[in-house]
Amino acid sequence: MVRSLQGVQVLEAREAMRTDNPRTLAVVPAYNEAETAPEVVRSLHRDAPGVDVVVIDDGSTDATAAAARATGARVIRLPFNLGIGGAVQTGFVYARENGYDRMVQVDGDGQHVAAEIATLAAVMDEDPATDMVCGSRFLGDNGYLAPISRRTGIHIFAFLLSRIVDRPVTDPTSGFRLYNRRAISLFARDYPHDYPEVEAVLMVHHHQLQMREVPVRMLERGGGVSSISSGKSAYYMVKVLLAIFVGLLRRRPVVEPGDASPAPASHGI
Amino acid sequence: MELRIQLVSIVAAAGLFVVVFEMVRRRRLLERYALLWLFSALALLGLAIWSGLLERIASTIGIIYPPNALFLIAFGFVLVLLLHFSLAVSRLTDQTKMLAQRLALLEERQSRAGHDVARERADARDEDEAALEPSSRP
Numbered sequence: 324m325v326r327s328l329q330g331v332q333v334l335e336a337r338e339a340m341r342t343d344n345p346r347t348l349a350v351v352p353a354y355n356e357a358e359t360a361p362e363v364v365r366s367l368h369r370d371a372p373g374v375d376v377v378v379i380d381d382g383s384t385d386a387t388a389a390a391a392r393a394t395g396a397r398v399i400r401l402p403f404n405l406g407i408g409g410a411v412q413t414g415f416v417y418a419r420e421n422g423y424d425r426m427v428q429v430d431g432d433g434q435h436v437a438a439e440i441a442t443l444a445a446v447m448d449e450d451p452a453t454d455m456v457c458g459s460r461f462l463g464d465n466g467y468l469a470p471i472s473r474r475t476g477i478h479i480f481a482f483l484l485s486r487i488v489d490r491p492v493t494d495p496t497s498g499f500r501l502y503n504r505r506a507i508s509l510f511a512r513d514y515p516h517d518y519p520e521v522e523a524v525l526m527v528h529h530h531q532l533q534m535r536e537v538p539v540r541m542l543e544r545g546g547g548v549s550s551i552s553s554g555k556s557a558y559y560m561v562k563v564l565l566a567i568f569v570g571l572l573r574r575r576p577v578v579e580p581g582d583a584s585p586a587p588a589s590h591g592i
Numbered sequence: 593m594e595l596r597i598q599l600v601s602i603v604a605a606a607g608l609f610v611v612v613f614e615m616v617r618r619r620r621l622l623e624r625y626a627l628l629w630l631f632s633a634l635a636l637l638g639l640a641i642w643s644g645l646l647e648r649i650a651s652t653i654g655i656i657y658p659p660n661a662l663f664l665i666a667f668g669f670v671l672v673l674l675l676h677f678s679l680a681v682s683r684l685t686d687q688t689k690m691l692a693q694r695l696a697l698l699e700e701r702q703s704r705a706g707h708d709v710a711r712e713r714a715d716a717r718d719e720d721e722a723a724l725e726p727s728s729r730p
Contacts, residue, residue: 379696399700402692413693420697516689 345424347374347501349440350414352407353431354381357390360431364394367429370437377417378431381410387431407498408519415502415511427501435499439539443501446537454506454532457524458499463538476560480521483567488528493536495521506532521563525570597659601640609633628676632669639665 349367353360360378367376378391382404392398399413411428418426427443429435435458443456477496484492498520502510509530515522527534612629615621639646639662650661
């Protein structure tokens with residue numbers, strides 16, 4: 324008993340030491356993005372020094388994996404296409420198993436700016452209780468203009484989510500996010516299959532983790548096709564709305580049997 | 593109930609039961625997925641044979657022609673079966689996703705370990721050659 328208590332204290336001390344210089348993993352999900360993914364890796368090496376990079380090749384049928392490997396990044400090749408949720412979750416599992424303190428998602432299409440990782444990290448440094456920092460395109464003035472149809476959808480989600488989680492959420496579809504250990508272990512266990520970002524905000528709320536948003540620059544897509552084509556956007560809207568309302572009625576968050584929750588779950592909302 | 597439609601119903605339900613049973617016997621169909629089928633077939637067979645019960649059910653729910661009640665009940669079973677399979681597919685999707693992730697992570701770890709081994713071998717060879725070098729040249 325005493326030994327285990329000491330063990331916990333040692334672990335906590337190590338934890339405290341580690342947060343002084345957190346190990347950060349950048350996860351780059353890429354699906355048929357041989358053109359842009361290597362560029363993303365190079366920009367990460369250049370503009371985010373000290374951040375390890377792992378590319379998750381989501382069953383690409385082009386040379387994405389080889390091109391990414393040529394830049395010196397670690398590459399995890401999924402045997403077939405799992406969709407963005409499954410690919411990013413692979414990154415969460417990898418981060419957890421390799422003991423990373425933080426994980427940041429940087430899309431393989433070149434939309435996210437590697438230099439802005441420092442902006443996200445600064446928020447987490449400032450307030451260590453923050454579990455997830457989201458880069459937002461709509462906070463502040465950063466000259467980002469999405470197509471009007473997409474913006475409308477995003478604002479509908481933002482409106483609904485802000486009411487549900489009772490704090491402003493401006494960009495719930497942004498994938499440019501920094502996670503700490505608690506968020507990593509939550510999402511390594513349970514992350515939505517497709518279009519995960521909006522649901523992830525809800526899960527963070529259910530598990531009583533802290534989320535913050537910070538304005539970031541984002542670029543136009545460097546190439547490739549968005550995972551959300553216009554034909555799929557209707558499905559996207561309906562699927563995510565369903566997820567939101569089912570999430571509202573879900574008494575307790577989904578955890579594996581026998582697992583402890585990363586934070587005590589609240590009953591209902 | 594008219595005899596002809598009763599005979600058709602009995603033959604159809606019995607045929608379904610025999611086919612499903614045979615598939616289980618040949619191990620083409622797992623018992624856990626066969627159970628609902630067998631139960632449905634038995635229930636339909638029972639109602640087709642015992643037409644008095646079917647007629648009572650039909651008049652209770654307001655169906656004039658009793659065989660229609662049989663169709664309605666069969667439709668209900670089909671719905672339950674479909675829902676059951678959707679559940680099974682969802683579970684399999686989850687499990688497949690997890691397997692794909694584990695496989696990819698293991699492959700990455702293995703390739704890294706492979707690289708390490710190759711590098712160690714190369715280092716060892718270099719050292720051996722360096723050690724041999726002076727002795728070979730007196």
